Amino acid sequence: MRNYIVLPAYCEEKVIKKVIESIKKEGYNNIIVVDDGSSDNTYKEAKLTGVIVLKHPINRGKGAATQTGIDAAKLLNADIIVTMDSDGQHNPKDIKKLIQPILDGKADVVIGSRMLNTKGMPKSRIVMNKIANIVTYIFFGILVSDSQSGFRAYNKKAYTSVYTYMDRYEFESEMLGQIKNAKLKIKEVPIKVIYTDYSKNKYKHMSRFSAQGLTNGVKMVIRLIENSLFK
């Protein structure tokens, strides 16, 4: 069984090596890192671990990097593709929980949901996620508990049925719309978010500037509207 872990990474030189090693520790050695045009040493750091590292020449966004990683895994004839964040927030121990429903034939796509267990999650983040869920439902007609989770597993049927064109964070919603249209079986499993100093700083930054989080949310909605008009 060829399981590939796809890690879209942008300026994660401080943690990328550690994240890769922690995934390897769980027994997953097929890892594809897509450096999304980082201005730091993310590419070099990832290369040191001996995994597959691809590089976008310029920054195109998490959605674009994830799709590039999925394309690479597709070429390598993956059985299951798992996408994860590369900042160390996702626990590699949860990969098994994501893959299991696919192995059992209970799902084509499994979403690791942070919203099924919100303990320790900043309130502003919970509110933003709920708004994003509603927006996703309005635009794509699919309601899940964590529409913006980047921790997902796809079987072959799923990853060959979806292809995202949205470059930035809204691609998670676009993907859900395609999952719905392709009538794929979807399942959500609870995951825990690891709050390292590194990720805590990210959250601090977000909660301190909640207006910025709101701005990003509004931008996402605008891009979803534009996409529905111009695609």
Place this chain on the structure above:
Amino acid sequence: MVIQIVVTIGVVLFILPNILSSYKQKNLTAFGALLWLFFWLVGLVVIWFPELIGLIGELMGVERSIDALVYLSIVYLLYVSLRQKIRINEISKEITMLSRKIALPQKDNSYRISKIREGKNF
């Protein structure tokens, strides 16, 4: 009268040569150059004979003829904005596809697979 002369000199000395040089440098198509020439020539005619605007107003059924121009301008600006938005969207998608092509090795699939395994871009 003074403003009409100033605008005419401005158009003749700066704008028309600019359109022609843009066409010569292939920054404008022949159709585009003609369209801009037409636009500015019509503008000059309207500046010298403002009563012509009244005709447009009558045609559009607008009381004040200048309103007709404002409406037409808004429609035109919206159209231009939409065209540009569509084009930017297309270019953005093309840039992403290009980035992906650079990130993923080309040639045939077996070559690409071996190169991906090596973790090389090409």
